Structures are given as C-alpha cells and as structure tokens.
Amino acid sequence: MIGNHTWSIPEGYIPEESTGPVPEMTSHETVCVLNTNDQEATIELTLYFTDRDPVGPYELTVPAERTRHFRFNDLDGPEAVPKGEDFASVLESDVPVVCQHTRLDSRQAENALLTTIAHPGE
Amino acid sequence: MIGNHTWSIPEGYIPEESTGPVPEMTSHETVCVLNTNDQEATIELTLYFTDRDPVGPYELTVPAERTRHFRFNDLDGPEAVPKGEDFASVLESDVPVVCQHTRLDSRQAENALLTTIAHPGE
Amino acid sequence: MIGNHTWSIPEGYIPEESTGPVPEMTSHETVCVLNTNDQEATIELTLYFTDRDPVGPYELTVPAERTRHFRFNDLDGPEAVPKGEDFASVLESDVPVVCQHTRLDSRQAENALLTTIAHPGE
Amino acid sequence: MIGNHTWSIPEGYIPEESTGPVPEMTSHETVCVLNTNDQEATIELTLYFTDRDPVGPYELTVPAERTRHFRFNDLDGPEAVPKGEDFASVLESDVPVVCQHTRLDSRQAENALLTTIAHPGE
Numbered sequence: 001m002i003g004n005h006t007w008s009i010p011e012g013y014i015p016e017e018s019t020g021p022v023p024e025m026t027s028h029e030t031v032c033v034l035n036t037n038d039q040e041a042t043i044e045l046t047l048y049f050t051d052r053d054p055v056g057p058y059e060l061t062v063p064a065e066r067t068r069h070f071r072f073n074d075l076d077g078p079e080a081v082p083k084g085e086d087f088a089s090v091l092e093s094d095v096p097v098v099c100q101h102t103r104l105d106s107r108q109a110e111n112a113l114l115t116t117i118a119h120p121g122e
Numbered sequence: 123m124i125g126n127h128t129w130s131i132p133e134g135y136i137p138e139e140s141t142g143p144v145p146e147m148t149s150h151e152t153v154c155v156l157n158t159n160d161q162e163a164t165i166e167l168t169l170y171f172t173d174r175d176p177v178g179p180y181e182l183t184v185p186a187e188r189t190r191h192f193r194f195n196d197l198d199g200p201e202a203v204p205k206g207e208d209f210a211s212v213l214e215s216d217v218p219v220v221c222q223h224t225r226l227d228s229r230q231a232e233n234a235l236l237t238t239i240a241h242p243g244e
Numbered sequence: 245m246i247g248n249h250t251w252s253i254p255e256g257y258i259p260e261e262s263t264g265p266v267p268e269m270t271s272h273e274t275v276c277v278l279n280t281n282d283q284e285a286t287i288e289l290t291l292y293f294t295d296r297d298p299v300g301p302y303e304l305t306v307p308a309e310r311t312r313h314f315r316f317n318d319l320d321g322p323e324a325v326p327k328g329e330d331f332a333s334v335l336e337s338d339v340p341v342v343c344q345h346t347r348l349d350s351r352q353a354e355n356a357l358l359t360t361i362a363h364p365g366e
Numbered sequence: 367m368i369g370n371h372t373w374s375i376p377e378g379y380i381p382e383e384s385t386g387p388v389p390e391m392t393s394h395e396t397v398c399v400l401n402t403n404d405q406e407a408t409i410e411l412t413l414y415f416t417d418r419d420p421v422g423p424y425e426l427t428v429p430a431e432r433t434r435h436f437r438f439n440d441l442d443g444p445e446a447v448p449k450g451e452d453f454a455s456v457l458e459s460d461v462p463v464v465c466q467h468t469r470l471d472s473r474q475a476e477n478a479l480l481t482t483i484a485h486p487g488e
Contacts, residue, residue: 002252002334002365008124010154010189010222011237025351032254034292034332048156048189067254067292067332088156088189088220090124098332098363100254103235107147110232110354110476113347115255117363119220119239121124130368132398132433132466133481170400170433210400210433210464212368225479229391232354232476241464241483243368246374246456246487269473276376278414278454311376311414311454342454342485344376354476357469359377361485 002036003096006121012047012087014073017107025106029072029081031091031118032100035062041095047081048088055079062097069102090121124158125218128243134169134209136195139229147228151194151203153213153240154222157184163217169203170210177201184219191224212243246280247340250365256291256331258317261351269350273316273325275335275362276344279306285339291325292332299323306341313346334365368402369462372487378413378453380439383473391472395438395447397457397484398466401428407461413447414454421445428463435468456487 015027035041040063046056058077062068072081072089081087091099099118104111137149157163162185168178180199184190194203194211203209213221221240226233259271279285288301302321306312316325316333325331335343343362348355381393401407406429412422424443428434438447438455447453457465465484470477 002250003363006124008156008158008220010156010220010239011152011191011224012154012189013191020352030255032256032330032332034252034254034334036252036292036334048158048187050188050190054187065292065298066294067256067330068294069255069257069330086154086189086191088154090156090158098252098254098365100360100363101237102255102358103237105233105235108142108232110352111349111356112233112235112478113349113356113358114224114235114237115345115347115358116222116238116360116482117254119125119222119242120363121220128368130400130402130464132400132464132483133396133435133468134398134433135435170402170431172432172434176431208398208433208435210398212400212402223481225481227477227479230386230476234356234477234479236468236479236481238360238466238482241369241466241486243464246372247485264474274377276378276452276454278374278376278456280374280414280456309414309420310416311378311452312416313377313379313452342374342376342487344482344485346377346480354474355471355478357471357478357480359467359469359480360482361376364485 001096003098004120007091007099007118009101009118010088014083015105015107016084019106027106030069030102032069033062034067034098037095038064041093041097043091043093046090050086123218125220126242129213129221129240130243131223131240132210136205137227137229138206141228149228152191152224154191155184156189156220159217160186163215163219165213165215168212172208245340247342248364249337251335251343251362253345253362254332258327259349259351260328263350271350274313274346276313277306278311278342281339282308285337285341287335287337290334294330367462369464370486373457373465373484374487375467375484376454380449381471381473382450385472393472396435396468398435399428400433400464403461404430407459407463409457409459412456416452
C-alpha cells in the first residue's frame with residue numbers, strides 16, 4: 001500500500017498568459033496522481049480560494065496501476081478553475097495514492113517550472 | 123484535521139531587482155497557507171537572519187476554509203522584510219494548517235520559479 | 245540507517261526537444277539515489293503510465309557509500325522510456341536509500357529546473 | 367524543538383559556467399540551515415560521489431536563533447567541492463535543525479531555480 005488518502009497543495013495559480021505551442025507549452029498547473037493499487041482510485045478534489053467558499057468536489061479517477069497528470073486548466077465539474085487567481089487544493093482518495101504538484105509557467109518566452117510532492121494529510 | 127501547527131522554511135531571499143509588470147511579475151517570496159478548518163487560523167510568523175536577532179511575530183490570519191498566499195515583500199508589522207538578504211521563517215498557527223514556499227525570481231527577463239512544501243514541525 | 249526502502253515519484257515527463265550542448269543541457273528526467281550503507285543497493289524501478297500496464301522492473305545498483313543520478317533518458321532494460329509521454333515511477337531498494345527527483349527542461353533556449361525529494365513509501 | 371539531527375540531499379551539482387554579476391548570479395548549490403535553538407548548532411557535512419569514497423566531514427556552525435545559507439561552492443575543509451560532478455550530501459547536527467536545498471543555475475542568460483526541503487533522516 002503506497003501512499004495516503006489525503007493530500008494538500010496550498011499553492012495554486014494558473015498564469016493567464018502563455019507562450020509557445022498548445023497544449024505542450026501552455027501555462028498550466030498540474031497534480032500528478034499515482035495509483036499503484038489493483039483497483040481504481042476515486043478522488044474528490046476541493047478547491048479553496050482567498051475570499052469565497054470552497055468549490056467541489058471535482059471527481060477524478062485513476063485506473064488501477066496507472067498515473068494521471070491532471071491539469072487544473074482542464075477540470076470541469078462544478079466550475080472551471082479561474083486563471084490569474086490564487087487557490088489551494090485538497091484531494092481525498094478512497095485508496096492510497098501519491099500526489100505531486102507541478103507548474104509550467106510560459107508567460108515569458110522561456111518557460112519556468114516548479115514541483116513538490118504534495119503534503120500527505122491525515 | 124489537515125496539517126500541522128508549526129512549519130519551517132529555511133530558505134528565504136527576496137531578489138532586489140524585478141523585470142516585468144507590477145505586481146504580477148515582481149520578484150517575490152511567498153508562503154501559501156491553507157486553512158481547511160471551520161475556524162479562522164491565527165499565525166505568528168518569525169523571521170531568522172544570518173547575523174542578527176529574530177524579528178517577529180508578524181501576525182497573519184487565514185479565515186476558515188480559505189487559502190492566503192502571503193508575499194514576504196508585503197509584510198509589515200515589526201519591520202519590512204529586507205531585500206537581497208538571507209532569511210528563514212517559522213510559522214506557528216493556533217489551528218492545523220498546511221504551508222508551501224514559492225519564489226518568483228524576475229531579476230532577468232525570463233522568470234524562474236521554485237517551490238516546496240514547508241517542513242512540518244513539532 | 246538513512247532512508248527508506250520504497251520511494252514514489254508521480255511526476256515524470258521527458259521533453260522531446262532540447263537546446264544546447266549534449267549531454268549536459270539535454271532535457272532530462274533524473275532520479276538521484278543516495279546509498280549511505282556499507283553494502284550495495286539493488287533497486288527495482290517500475291514505471292507507470294496513463295493508459296497501459298506498468299513496465300519493469302528496471303534494475304539499478306548503487307555501490308556502498310555512493311550516489312548515482314540516473315537519467316530516465318538512459319535507462320534500458322525492459323524498454324526505453326518514451327519521450328513526450330506522462331509517466332510515474334516507484335523504486336524499491338533492498339537497503340534504505342534516499343531519492344530525489346530532478347528535471348532539466350531545455351526545450352527553449354533558457355533551461356528550466358524542478359526538484360523534490362521523492363515520497364518515502366511504506 | 368524544531369527539526370531533526372540528520373538530513374540528506376541526494377541531488378548535488380554545481381554547474382561549471384555562470385552568467386551575470388558575481389556572486390549574486392553565480393551558479394551555486396546551497397543548503398539553507400535554520401537553527402531555532404538557544405544554542406549553536408555544530409554540523410558535520412559529508413559528501414558522497416559516484417565513483418570515489420565520501421569526503422568529509424566539513425564542519426559548519428549556525429549560531430543560536432540564526433539561519434545560514436551555505437554555498438557548496440564556498441566550502442573549504444577537506445577539499446573544494448568539484449564543479450560539473452554529481453554528488454550528494456548528508457548533514458548531522460548536534461541539535462535539531464531544518465535544512466533546505468536550493469540551486470541557482472545561470473549557465474544561460476536567464477537563470478533557473480530549484481528547491482526542496484531536504485530529507486529528514488533517522
């Protein structure tokens with residue numbers, strides 16, 4: 001059993017601008033989820049904002065023994081994730097998974113990257 | 123209950139120069155705080171330096187079920203955070219929160235980014 | 245005994261393009277393994293994908309009291325790691341080791357970097 | 367008591383080239399150490415390499431309630447840290463500290479950054 005049921009990512013921000021070919025170099029915010037179990041993971045993602053109530057859950061699924069790199073840009077469900085606005089996220093999975101947060105920022109001609117393993121919660 | 127009461131960030135440095143539109147592309151050092159509780163979080167932030175006594179506490183608040191991405195650049199309270207000087211920080215919250223450290227460095231024409239989940243302390 | 249037997253990295257992606265001198269500035273995805281033990285570490289690495297079965301194990305060895313920074317680009321054994329495709333990885337070592345994930349992305353003229361300590365598993 | 371006695375950083379690499387003003391934009395590899403104790407921290411740092419024996423200890427000190435951001439570039443002691451060569455490091459402190467790893471890579475005109483909290487060891 002690899003991973004945890006709850007993961008948190010306090011940082012979240014989708015830059016409004018992008019430079020370069022779509023979708024590869026589009027500015028994006030991603031949560032990479034690894035499910036090593038022999039059963040599908042069903043994940044409820046909730047978004048937190050600066051000055052309004054949380055939005056969610058967004059329901060995500062990762063098949064058994066698969067990884068999915070979800071772009072926040074592409075989430076639908078309760079509502080699209082706003083660009084240019086601070087947010088944070090919490091993921092709750094029915095089976096243990098591992099989550100990593102990555103951003104590609106291509107507002108300028110040369111892209112910048114950041115990543116971190118998310119915070120495993122209780 | 124998601125998170126911890128104490129978080130540490132040994133790295134801290136606000137570049138003195140910036141390139142690009144203000145405030146979006148201003149070089150900045152940020153701590154993102156996520157409060158999933160149903161009550162406000164009151165956080166005392168203390169800054170540590172290379173060769174002088176710690177400064178603080180800076181008092182930060184994050185409402186219930188909200189995230190706040192605090193730029194060290196914008197902190198007031200005991201004193202402004204100096205630019206171009208190494209520092210570190212410790213956050214102590216009255217309720218469990220999750221903290222992530224991010225920097226945007228725009229000293230040059232193309233920005234660079236870094237991030238990490240802070241270190242959850244005792 | 246420093247480290248863990250199992251490590252996970254949900255993010256994985258080798259950019260298809262590179263700019264600059266080979267191999268130093270070739271876009272690459274790396275797992276850095278530190279073995280502080282007085283015996284060699286034998287590591288089985290398994291890759292997970294979005295829509296096909298896991299591939300592995302790739303067998304890696306790190307001599308006693310050495311570090312090895314393995315580029316996914318250079319792995320052979322069951323099959324080469326595809327470029328431009330999302331993946332994730334799990335490492336299982338017979339002795340405790342510490343793992344860190346790094347990418348250099350040189351698709352554009354100026355390189356971007358990301359890193360994180362991998363997630364220590366059960 | 368904030369932190370741990372042992373910290374590991376599997377990734378280590380000082381780029382051979384730099385662009386921009388010295389020392390601010392010199393390519394560097396840094397370990398940031400935060401000592402919140404009321405006594406000085408004495409730290410023994412050991413470097414691990416790909417194909418030769420570990421080198422160390424390098425002795426570092428961080429005064430009580432201070433942070434020090436040590437550039438590997440500037441370490442003396444047993445021997446200078448080689449540029450352009452993979453290494454890893456372990457820090458052992460007599461009092462609990464927190465360690466974070468940062469690199470600034472200025473091989474190209476626009477700098478790149480990476481960071482992560484180091485791995486807290488036993």
